Amino acid sequence: MAVDRPSEPERLPCGTPPDEVAEHALRGTPTEHERGCPHCRAVAEYHRVLARAGAELAAERPEPPPALVGSVMRAVRSQARPDRLIPVAAPGPGRTAVRESAARALLVAACDAVPGAAVGRCRLADGPDGLEIALSAHLTGTVPAPELAGRLRTAVRTAARESLGADPARIDIVFTDID
Incomplete structure (x- = not known):
């Protein structure tokens, strides 16, 4: 089954493709138009929020509670005993x-x-x-x-x-x- 691709990329009401705005926002290189246009600023902010959330999730490496390892090992040892x-x-x-x-x-x-x-x-x-x-x-x-x-x-x-x-x-x- 073939997928028809639109001949023209999706555009914001101002005429700018949202993919370009997102790319510029994530690189920190918005154009003059993108800095002043409310449509472009909204798309840029949306992608910045997503990028920030993704970075925070990637940076978080929660430490397990100190007792967790001990309780897991006790459970493993209790199961590891050979049956009679x-x-x-x-x-x-x-x-x-x-x-x-x-x-x-x-x-x-x-x-x-x-x-x-x-x-x-x-x-x-x-x-x-x-x-x-x-x-x-x-x-x-x-x-x-x-x-x-x-x-x-x-x-x-x-x-x-x-x-x-x-x-x-x-x-x-x-x-x-x-x-």
């Missing part, structure tokens, strides 16, 4: 394990297939009888909470058996909100 390993029952010699964060993500993903709830948090713990799972969820549909909890437990138990080779000893579900 969860043993996975697998056939054959050797040992197979997954990181706890991967196991949690897998169990939450299994819950995503259950309509009516949005699982937010998943915690894993070693209980006296084996793996204990605690989920927190929001009710997002019209399915009664007890029925929905049963569906979520089934999805989590199936995912734990098939992917981790573990049969959870306990699956707790807490509904924290209703959407």
